[in-house]
Amino acid sequence: MLAPLPALAYPVTVQSCNRAVTFDAAPKAAVANDVNLVEMMLALDLSGSMVGYTGVSGWKTLDEGLRAGVAELPELSALYPSREVLIGAGTDFFFAGWNYGMKVGGExxxxxxxxxxxxxxxxxxxxxxxxxxxxxxxxxxxxxLLNLGRIFGVEDRAEALVAGYRAELADTIAGLSPLAAPPRVFVYDSGEDAVFTAGRYAMPTAIIEAAGGVNIMDDMEKSWAEIGWEPVIERNPEVIMIVNYGDVxxxxxxxxxxxxxAFANIPAVQNDRFVVLDYVEATPGPRNIGAVRKVAEALRAE
Known part of the structure; x- marks a missing residue:
């Protein structure tokens, strides 16, 4: 494991949503919630600064690669952690998000x-x-990733990682064949009576656009939300992205x-045009770059 930068690099201040958060030293007892956030920590080689993780096995199957990366770390809570769980583990840093381990107005x-x-x-x-x-x-x-690099004193490592991702994505996009028009894509996460899908603030929208398509719900002023099926049918998607996780x-x-x-006339269904992304590919994290490549190939498939 690479050594963090000297302590004299601190204090550092990062922007976290609407807060400026200052760190006088690198956290030593971090916890990350959800599989994609844990993978961000692992991509930066920060497992040695963690005391555990939360919110993975209660929702998803733990990926084999991730299992190896956190082999020495306990899962402190299968679902969202309680305050007591975090305090009891001696946590000094929690990497989470709203609806990724925290709820607005929650404990x-x-x-x-x-x-x-x-x-x-x-x-x-x-x-x-x-x-x-x-x-x-x-x-x-x-x-x-860059903010985590600053928080943990591994800024050079984070910058190199992000530069690599940028280059990989640029190479992927440069190698794509042109499309006559951006294919219409619908993101199907879950639900039958109603459907849970991605709007303009959810990562699948960025993945779809980088791949050359357009999310049919990109005018929905939400990240992830439940909607009725009517707008899906009306907007006639040509490709359907399936988010793969959970019991279904x-x-x-x-x-x-x-x-x-009810879906028989939707072009994506008629033409059997589905692309499957695992949850960890469809949510923010290191696998988004490969997800763009996978979706781009699906958009160009005959």
């Missing part, structure tokens, strides 16, 4: 953890739940869409 927030010496950095994508923000872009994910498999979601007569 675990930056304000409720501050008296216990636990500083919080919020996932940028999630800031829309508490403040206005610009439309989602890959820059949101890059910003989180991607194949079962596709079977539901293909078996429901």
């Amino acid at each position: 675990v927030t930056p304000e409720t953890l501050e008296p216990f010496g636990i500083r919080v950095y919020e996932l940028t994508e999630s800031c829309i739940h508490i403040m206005p923000k610009a439309k989602i872009s890959m820059e949101d994910m890059y910003s989180d 498999t991607a194949d079962q979601k596709i079977a539901f869409l293909k078996g429901n007569p």
Whole structure:
């Protein structure tokens, strides 16, 4: 493991949603919530600064690569952690987000953890739940990695990682064949009577746009939200992105869409045009770059 920068690099101040948060030293007992946030920590080689993670096994199957990366760390809570769980682990830093381990008005927030010496950095994508923000872009994910680099004194490592991601994405986009028009894409996360999908502030919108498409719900002023099926049918998606996690498999979601007569005339269903992204690919994190490549290939498939 690479050594952090000398302590004299501190204090550092980063912007976390609507708060400026100052760190006098690198955290030594960090906890990250959710599989994609844990992967950001691992991508920066920060497992040695962690005392555990939360919110993975209760929602998703732990990826084998991630399992190896956190082999020495305990999962402190299968779902969202309580304040007591974080305090009991001696946590000094919580990397989470709104609806990624924290709920607005809940018991675990930056304000409720501050008296216990636990500083919080919020996932940028999630800031829309508490403040206005610009439309989602890959820059949101890059910003989180760079801010984590500053917080933990590994800024050079973070900058090199992000530079690599930028170059990889640029190479992917440069190698894409042109499209006559951006294909219309619908993001199907879950639900049957109603559907949980991604709006203009959720990472799939940035992935779809980088790949050359357009999210049919990109005028929905939310990140992730539940809607009725009517606008999906009206907007006639040509490709459907399936988010794969939980008890209902991607194949079962596709079977539901293909078996429901209400969706029979949707071009994506008629032409069997589905692209499956695992949860960790569809939420902000290191796998977003590969997700763009996967979606771009699906948009150009015959």
